[in-house]
Amino acid sequence: MSxxxxxxxxxxxxxxxxxxxxxxLEMIEPxxxxxxxxxxxxxxxxxxxxxxxxxxxxxNYHGFPKxxxxxxxxxxxxxxxxxxxxxxxxxxxxDVTVKLDGYHGDTSKMFVVGKPSILAERLIRVxxxxxxxxxxxxxPGIRTGDFAAVIQKHAEGHGYSIVREYCGHGIGAVxxxxxxxxxxxxxxxxxxLEAGMCFTIEPMVNAGKRHTKLMKDGWTxxxxxxxxxxxWEHTLLVTETGVEVLTLRNDEDLPRVIEHAAAS
Ligand code: MF3
Ligand code: CO
Ligand code: CO
Numbered sequence: 001m002s003x004x005x006x007x008x009x010x011x012x013x014x015x016x017x018x019x020x021x022x023x024x025l026e027m028i029e030p031x032x033x034x035x036x037x038x039x040x041x042x043x044x045x046x047x048x049x050x051x052x053x054x055x056x057x058x059x060n061y062h063g064f065p066k067x068x069x070x071x072x073x074x075x076x077x078x079x080x081x082x083x084x085x086x087x088x089x090x091x092x093x094x095d096v097t098v099k100l101d102g103y104h105g106d107t108s109k110m111f112v113v114g115k116p117s118i119l120a121e122r123l124i125r126v127x128x129x130x131x132x133x134x135x136x137x138x139x140p141g142i143r144t145g146d147f148a149a150v151i152q153k154h155a156e157g158h159g160y161s162i163v164r165e166y167c168g169h170g171i172g173a174v175x176x177x178x179x180x181x182x183x184x185x186x187x188x189x190x191x192x193l194e195a196g197m198c199f200t201i202e203p204m205v206n207a208g209k210r211h212t213k214l215m216k217d218g219w220t221x222x223x224x225x226x227x228x229x230x231x232w233e234h235t236l237l238v239t240e241t242g243v244e245v246l247t248l249r250n251d252e253d254l255p256r257v258i259e260h261a262a263a264s
Contacts, residue, residue, distance in 0.1 A: 003170055003178045005196035010172065011237060013103040014198055018235050018246025020054055021105030024068075024096045026249050032092070032111045035085045038070035041094065042081035049098050057097040057104055057175050064219060069095040069108075076163055076204050076212050076221040076229045088114035091124065093231045097175065104171050106200050107247035108233040119207060120228055123160065127205040127230040130154040130183075132254060134201050138236055138243035139260050144181055144190030151203050152184035161210035163229070166221065168200040171235055195240045202233030 006014060024045050031044055046067035049056045056067035064080075071079035071093040072086075079093075086092065095108035110124045133154055134147035152162050168181030179191040183203040208227025215222060223229050237244040242258040 001178055003191060003194075003197055004172055005194060006172060006198055006237070007196075010103065011196070013101050014105070014172065014235070014237060014246055017054070017098055017100040017103045017105035018107070019105070020049070020052060020100050021096050021098045021107045021235070022247045022249045024048055024098065025094065025107060025109050026251070028094065029111075029251075032094075032113065033086065034088050034113050037083050037085050038072075038079070038081035038092075039066075039083050041070060042066045042068050045094075045096060052100070054098040054100040057099045057106075058095075061175065069093070071095070071221075071229070071231065073228055074223045074226045076206070076223055077166055077231060078219045078221050080217060080219055086113045089116060089120075091116055091120050091228065091230065095231075095233065099175075102173055104173075104175050104235075105247055106171055106175070106202075106233060106235050108202065108231055109249070110230050110232060120230075122158070123205065123207050123228055124230045126155060126158045126160060127203060128232045130203050130205065131201055131232045131234065134203075135234065135236065135243060135245060135254070136258060138193065138238060138258075139241065140193055140195050140238060143188060143192050144179060145185040146187045146190075147201070148182045148185035148190065149187045151201075155203065155205045161206045161208070163204035163206060163210055163212055165212055166204060168202045168233070170197070170199045172198055193238045195238050197238045198235065198246070200233055200235050202231060204229060204231045
């Protein structure tokens with residue numbers, strides 16, 4: 001097996017899917033407040049996606065029962081929306097994946113309900129910084145370990161830890177395809193990037209130790225030490241000169257297209 005290179009026609013479809021996934025996260029923002037349940041958030045996202053002739057890819061994915069993942073506080077990822085209302089001080093990762101016209105867009109962001117603790121705010125910020133630093137390195141010729149090491153260094157430099165059991169992934173007509181994108185590692189290792197590849201970077205950063213525990217529901221991943229966890233995710237296209245952020249939102253201070261000078 002090898003890493004797929006998207007054709008110009010496929011890239012257009014990846015752009016449309018990425019745009020829709022980002023739009024869901026923009027649309028839901030005013031709904032995230034104390035008293036709202038994650039099941040209600042799931043329903044709003046589901047309705048928005050299907051109304052645009054797309055499908056929420058998590059729904060029935062290996063039996064996942066809902067349309068989005070909602071991961072609160074010490075939940076690392078794959079939280080299942082439920083009837084419990086959000087409360088002041090909660091932090092929540094909302095992870096949206098849409099399949100539109102046969103192609104996937106996958107993205108997540110952190111929301112805070114009311115006022116977060118200083119610790120939560122800092123964890124959320126450092127996690128997003130680690131994603132942004134990695135995105136800014138993406139271009140043909142670099143290796144996945146090059147940016148993975150930067151993510152790890154940034155998080156660990158702040159006293160946090162990187163979850164190792166879950167990783168980013170190639171994406172296209174298939175939700176999870178090659179390559180695996182680790183968020184820790186060594187420069188000069190891993191797959192070499194080429195123009196036309198699409199993959200996600202989605203670091204999960206814990207305030208405490210890196211170890212995780214799977215709940216009996218078979219999905220919800222917790223920090224073993226019950227410390228807070230944060231995650232941000234974008235779907236990316238490797239271009240001839242750099243990277244295009246396919247799931248960029250209008251609340252972000254990041255260019256959609258990053259071009260690097262040619263290597264000499
Ligand atoms: N969106 C997740 C990812 O970033 C995968 C969720 S799969 C589910 O890869 F089944 F848990 F929804
Ligand atoms: Co993903
Ligand atoms: Co995702």
